[in-house]
Amino acid sequence: MFKYETHMHTSECSLCASSTPEEMVRKYKAENYDGVFVTDHFFNGNCFVPQDLPWTERVERYCLAYEKAKAEGNKIGLDVFFGIEYGNGAADFLTYGVDKQWLLENEKIMRMDIPDYIEYVKSCSGMVIHAHPFREAWYIDRLRLFPFQIDGIEAVNASHGDKRFNERAMLYAQMYDLPVTAGSDAHSTTDKWYGGGIVTEEKITCPQDYIRIVKERKIAALLDREDR
Numbered sequence: 001m002f003k004y005e006t007h008m009h010t011s012e013c014s015l016c017a018s019s020t021p022e023e024m025v026r027k028y029k030a031e032n033y034d035g036v037f038v039t040d041h042f043f044n045g046n047c048f049v050p051q052d053l054p055w056t057e058r059v060e061r062y063c064l065a066y067e068k069a070k071a072e073g074n075k076i077g078l079d080v081f082f083g084i085e086y087g088n089g090a091a092d093f094l095t096y097g098v099d100k101q102w103l104l105e106n107e108k109i110m111r112m113d114i115p116d117y118i119e120y121v122k123s124c125s126g127m128v129i130h131a132h133p134f135r136e137a138w139y140i141d142r143l144r145l146f147p148f149q150i151d152g153i154e155a156v157n158a159s160h161g162d163k164r165f166n167e168r169a170m171l172y173a174q175m176y177d178l179p180v181t182a183g184s185d186a187h188s189t190t191d192k193w194y195g196g197g198i199v200t201e202e203k204i205t206c207p208q209d210y211i212r213i214v215k216e217r218k219i220a221a222l223l224d225r226e227d228r
Ligand SMILES: [Zn+2]
Pocket: 009, 014, 016, 017, 041, 046, 187
């Protein structure tokens, strides 16, 4: 069995995170994960990258977090994959199967409505998962759901202290027969580190492996904060 993180942040890119890509990768290795997806807040979220840079520089700067994590992962033996947490008015969308080249060519994603964004990513062989759709927090003033477009639901977000947020997400996924995932949403190796993620029977060697496992509903276990 293999253990993966699908949702985490680094201080290289996320304003709300406090551990470097290298520190995060070493923490996941120490916690016996086989791999992680780095999913920092994109430019439309709580992102560290200055908004006034040219698009190419912004993308280069954003991808540094993943590149640093990947280099450290290669050194210590942890698989590191690229993802983004695309934000839109306090709704967040974990996006997999896209890469730096795709971002460089697609500045237009900043101007898309959420349904159009999801359909566009899908048309580019990517996958969009609605992160913590029922979280309640000071920065969220409404819930917006996209059951007709979304590829899947983050039914377990291990950072939630209130169990109802995940219970509602699972019910939502069941109501619309959508695939489910789990992630920690970790922002540091210490105070905000809760564990979480998924267990698979199959080794994930690239984002497309993960996309297939989600769509075929082959995730063996969703891990919550007490499952460390
Ligand atoms: Zn954050």
